[in-house]
Amino acid sequence: MSEPGTPPVVGVIGGSGVYDIEGLTNPRWETVETPFGPPSDALLCGEIEGQPVVFLPRHGRGHQVPPNRLNFRANIDALKQLGVTEVLSLSAVGSLREDLEPGTFVLADQFIDRTVGRERSFFDTGLVAHVSAADPTCTRVMGVLEDAAKAEHIPISHGGTYLVMEGPQFSSRAESFLYRSWGCDLVGMTNMPEAKLAREAELCYATVAMVTDYDCWHDEHGNVSVEQVIKVLTENAEKARRLVARAVPALAGRTRACAAGCNTALDTAVVTKPEARDPAMIDRLKTVAGRVL
Template identity: 65%
Template structure:
């Protein structure tokens, strides 16, 4: 299959990428089951790109049923090295109104019903999540957003809840008390798996509304939220168009530390490793399993 260097994972409202040339949908087999959808492959400004709708086209898959492992594995198999994740989020701060894009730098993972690692019995690995996103990608995304006139905030903590229900008022206030800035349902374990796969990964949280803590929350209508969602999707496409050339011509990308995190992460002795799991991990971790 054709190889891509940049991957885009689209969240709610973002189901395609405008401006792609030579585009085609292509199925990618994963050792971890079915990805959310085929990959939309194409070129943007001459740079090869792979787009994956996280919920599938038509928004078929709820957050807890997304096969995050297959999604990341499929992108790695397609040759992707940089991943931009865009996600609809609720705001936990007055200063982050609907329409704001937040370039997230931290997560709190409150999910509990998802497979969170490629590794397991027969091949154990531990990677650092102290700084869970790629600072280099964040720099490019911030510059692209400001260039496009998109309201953007650099830095913020994303509380990832299990869903599919939204949080209670007590939970919303708890998360605010923890210092969280936005809340959503989809970036964990996505970020953890991207780190295990040695992919540079960054998240853009697209604020659609204030979470239920806000005193005016009950006045917000579904129509208003959908309007913001669609507007955010348009801005996300613009952001991608601005960011991809910057990423594609970044001469420092190859030296990024994200691409070597498995170097000292494997704990299981070579002679004790499960051959079946080793074979399954060839796309994700083949660099250190040779």
């Protein structure tokens, strides 16, 4: 656990195509055990310009774990065990808007969760909590990422709604048009419940959604395919590595608690009275919620 104002340790969750970090010094892989099972892979620890950073390949090295089998709780718990306070989440997405072309990066700030088979909370029977997810991303970290993208001349759009589907199949055409009718900007498979779990763990979380395709709604573009996605993924991965290398040192300057309140999200969230809390649950949550328990 970490108290508000703890010096930052930046966590990077690398999505499809992003499996390493440029400029990382003193690298070492650490295997972490969690009460929720194993995370996707070992975690790569090191520094960028002196700023501690922890990298987790979301799908495992070599892309072994499909999105619908990711152990999101273990991933977030493992990051926090290693002292992470800020999380940069990189993920490949499809665009639901004409102006968000393949190759564009989007700082998504809202999510619609359409997944069906994933564990969505660290809390459970015996220890109940309700965190606010009205604004699930950290505005401060998003600002740093936007500045870093501009400095690296990477096309980026600030704000957008990311619909998270279960996968691993891509959308049907009817689904794609439905998501557009809802006003969604992006469609992908990985950022829920990741974002809400990060909030429960009191981590500052921001998403860099990397557009690879137009899903299947666009009449002038073919249906999304793995071949198409991989081609753009390769181009996006190079930009993502530059973005991370620029953004991580910029996050080193925080000396106080997050102004957005991310690291105090549990202050008023736990509703189970102390005398009624399950000791086993308290022990299970000692990493993500130990500050308030």
